[in-house]
Amino acid sequence: MGGGITLDHFLVLGLILFLLGAYCVLTRRNAIGILMGIELILNAANINYLAFAYFGGARYDGQVFAIFVIMLAAAGAVIGLAVILAIYQNLRTIDVDAAETLSG
C-alpha cells in the first residue's frame, strides 16, 4: 500500500462505483432507483476521465469531457424524470414492470 496513490487506485475506485451503479440498474424495479444507478455509473466514468487527464500530464481534454458528461447527465435526468412523472400520472405507479403496457 506504500508508494503513493497511483492511477490504478483511481481506476479501481471508478470500477467499484460503476459496479454498484450497474447492480442498482439491474436489480431495481423503481424507475427513480434506476436513474440513480445511472448517475453513479456516469460519475464512475468521470473519475476515469479525470484520472487519465491528471496522470496523462494534467491536460484539459479529460476535464472538458467530464463537463460534457455532467451536462448530458443533467439533460438525461430531466428527460428521464419527466417520463417517470408522465408514467406515474397515467399508471399511478413507477414500477418499470407496469410500463410494459406500452408494448400493447
Place this chain on the structure above:
Amino acid sequence: MLNTLAAQIIFYLLAAITVGFAALVVFSRNIVYSAFALVGALMGVAGIYILLAADFVAMVQVLLYVGGIVVLTIFAVMLTQGIGDVAVSNRAAGPVAGLAVTALAGAVMLYATLRTPWHIAHNISVSATTYGVGNAFLGAYVLPFEVASLVLLAALIGAVVISRQDPPAPQTEKAGG
C-alpha cells in the same frame, strides 16, 4: 503531489465516503434514503475530483449534480411515492442474477485495468484549471459546446411537453379532468 502520506489518507477517506454512500444508494430499501445518500456519494466524488487537480469540474459537480440533479430526483421521489410505503418502494428483482452479471463484468474489467501498462506522464504540473478549461471550451471544443447548449434547450422543452398534464377538453365538462 499524490505521493505524500496526507494525500493517501485523504484519498482513502474520500474513497470510503464515496463507496459507502453509493452502497447506501444501491442497497437501501427506502428510496428516500437512497436519494439523500446520493448527495453524500456525489460530494465524495467531488472531493476525488479536487484530489485530481480538477477544481473547476469539482465545482460544476457540486453545483449541477448536488444542487440540480439530486434536488430534482428528490422532487420526483416526493411527487410519485407513498413515502411511508417502504416495503413496496424499493423491491429488488433477482439479486442473484444481478450479482452474477456484476461480478463477471467486474472481474473482466479489474483484470483489464490492472494488466494494461498505462502511459503515465512524468513531471505533472498542477495549476488552477479554470483558465485552461475555458480556453478549451471556446477553442478546440467550441462546436460541441454550442451543440450541447442546443441539447439542453431541447431537453428543457421536451421535459415541459412530456410532463405537462393534458388540459381538460374545452366543451365537454366531465368530472375528474
